[in-house]
Amino acid sequence: MNESRAWFGRLQHERRAARATLMIPATTLHLPDAAATEAAGARLAPELRGGMLITLSGDLGAGKTTLVRGALRALGWQGAVKSPSYTLVEHYPFSKLYFYHFDFYRFADPSEWETVGFADCFRPDAVCMIEWPERIADLLPPPDLALTLTHPSVARPNGRLLKLEARTKAGERCLAAMTFVDFRRSPAAQ
Ligand SMILES: Nc1ncnc2c1ncn2[C@@H]1O[C@H](COP(=O)(O)OP(=O)(O)OP(=O)(O)O)[C@@H](O)[C@H]1O
Ligand SMILES: [Mg+2]
Secondary structure, three states: HHHHHHHHHHHHHHHHHHHHOOOOEEEEEEEEHHHHHHHHHHHHHHHHOOEEEEEEEEOOOOOOOHHHHHHHHHOOOOOOOOOOOOOOOOEEEEEOOOEEEEOOOOOOOOHHHOOHHOOOOOOOOEEEEEOOOOHHHHOOOOEEEEEEEEOOOOOOOOOOOEEEEEEHHHHHHHHHHHHHOOOOOOHHHH
């Protein structure tokens, strides 16, 4: 087994063992428009480190790719940020970080995890942001940060709600970086 496979195996084992006893710090933010969703991703960017797993849950069109786009732009990516709906993964090589953006909505065959080489993307020098993690739930350890985007209530119909749940110290740092930001006004309006 190579080193990164061993690292990922340890992560799965340790985090699953810790899951039952874990306190999960969480918060929910209101994002009034798509610019606010991008701003939330941008706020996350400085906290991203190799080895981090961030899941993005939410219905089709909830804003998951928009948030990842905000993180990539803030990291300095100037090219296109495409939704990985068909390719399942897009790779962004930064000088100090490998960045993988997954969308497992169309992931149907668990044997692809090995044959396509998805397993090799989960490494201590790579950050992985994962849309539709529910489709590979058995393969993933609990993430550092679990993000969930939803459409708000009838009482507050605009934009999206973003729930953040931190499961590691790295996730808690992300939570802290985002908690005190007012996303009700998009950057263009500030
Ligand atoms: N806070 C927001 N308020 C209103 N619209 C938003 C907000 N955030 C994102 N959007 C819009 O929602 C639409 C869908 O966004 P996006 O493609 O990011 O969704 P997704 O969750 O990745 O969908 P999929 O599951 O299909 O990949 C886009 O038009 C985007 O501009
Ligand atoms: Mg998407």
